[in-house]
Amino acid sequence: MYKEAALITFYAETPVHMGAGQSVSYVDLPIQRERHTAFPIFWSSGIKGVIRDTCYRIWKDKDKVNLIFGPEEDSDFASCISITDAKILLYPVRSVRGVCAWITCPFVLKRFKEELESAGINEVNKNFEVIDNLHLKDGEAVIPKESISVLGINDKQVAFEEFVFSMKNTSENISEVVKFIKNLLPDTSLTTDIEKHFAIVSDDTFRDFVNYAVEVRTRVRIDQKTGTVKEGALFTEELIPSESVFYSLLFISDPYFGIDDEFYSCLLEVKEKTQGKLNWEEAKNKIEKKEWLEKVKNKEFYLKKAWEGNYFNSAEVLNNLHEILNGTILQLGGDETTGKGFMRVKISL
Known part of the structure; x- marks a missing residue:
């Protein structure tokens, strides 16, 4: 039985490729996506492996790592922590004004609310009441009042990527939602101004953006002998853009x-x-x-x-992880040599 729970948020400092393997589409190396929504996702197994490796390099104590994360070989006890898949919370898109905006949608926010409640973060209720009754059509966007002067092309419209959206309202309650989310994000020079670059779009619009407003890079392999491109070594890779925000839940039981x-x-x-x-x-x-x-x-x-x-009980294990991970940068998805996959982390207790 899990006794402690915490929220982990991930802020992409660089583009990230958490690969799903081979593909039959024009992209050779696609990112991981949810089956039912097609939203980007980071599978928990990859996250846990990176966190385990990070803790081992810092603690330099194999027994401690095995007790908390579970032994790598068969044993009579399992890990005392469980990490959920990291789901998308905010997605960056180009904006005609303000350079870029972080967008989300009612579906994502409602799911976020439910998962926070399951982790015992109950103060989310008063801030997210407005989301329960938020119904957006395609072509509509809700932005907080702080974003009007930054993102608005006039007092009624904003433009993201190649599309123009009409502002539905600028409710005070939306500003409260943004402030609540901001407090959960890793501290960077950009997240401090998130309320000036925030928008809620319809579920269908959000799905289209996270599917098509992604980075696709063409890469080649070099023949080490000749220094030229290897024949047939051209491939394409899909990437989550930098400034994307994901979240995951961490559950901890007493060590066994x-x-x-x-x-x-x-x-x-x-x-x-x-x-x-x-x-x-x-x-x-x-x-x-x-x-x-x-x-x-x-x-x-x-x-x-x-x-x-x-690290004898669940509370102490959580404190150990918080001390190691909070504010640090993890490297998710491989590609260490190409400088991709760097995610800044925050743990909210």
């Missing part, structure tokens, strides 16, 4: 040591009452049933490391 639940609960009680100030030997002396200690001798190495390393 394979010990008696009652004994583990007793240890947690000792840790809570003493505010974690006791070392492992002192904690063991607080246990009344000494026969328990005989049963966990083969686990004591891991118990001691987790106890004294402050």
Whole structure:
């Protein structure tokens, strides 16, 4: 059972390619997409692998990484964390005025609200009430009042990519939605002004933009012997544009040591009452049933490391991950040598 939950947001510092493999379309290497919406998505397995590798390089402790993320080989315990697929929240498009705009749609915002509620972030309710009754037609856009002077080509219209949209309204409640989202995003010089570059379009319009307003690059492979293009080595690659914003949920349970639940609960009680100030030997002396200690001798190495390393329960594991990941940049999707896939991360507790 998961005891802690947090929101992770990803801000693309560079174009990102999380590949879905081969394709039968004109794009040889497409990005990952949801089957039912065709929206871009980052599969959780790739995200978790990158986070695991990042933690290992910083902690330099294989046992700690295995206990939190699960062992790479077969074992009698699994990971104590679960990361959901990262879904699109805001998508950057060209704007006739203001250079670019971050767009979203009612479908995305409603789903975002539901997932935040499942993570226990209940303050979303008062901010997102306006979205429940928001009905947009194609060709309509809702923008906050702060965006009118920046994005508007006049006081009634905005233009994204090659299309002109009429402004439906500039409700104060929309501004509150933008402020709420802004507080969840990684801090960059661009996200500080997000309320000036924000728009909500219809679900169908959003689907079309995330399908067709993507980067497609043509690449070649070079023959290392001749220094020229290899024959038949021309290929195209689809990329999520920089400044895109995705989100994922992180759920954490207590680490599983394979010990008696009652004994583990007793240890947690000792840790809570003493505010974690006791070392492992002192904690063991607080246990009344000494026969328990005989049963966990083969686990004591891991118990001691987790106890004294402050990753003994779900709250401590979350704090460890928050310390490592919050504000850092992860490299998702390979392509390290071409400078793509850099995502700035924020964890909201």
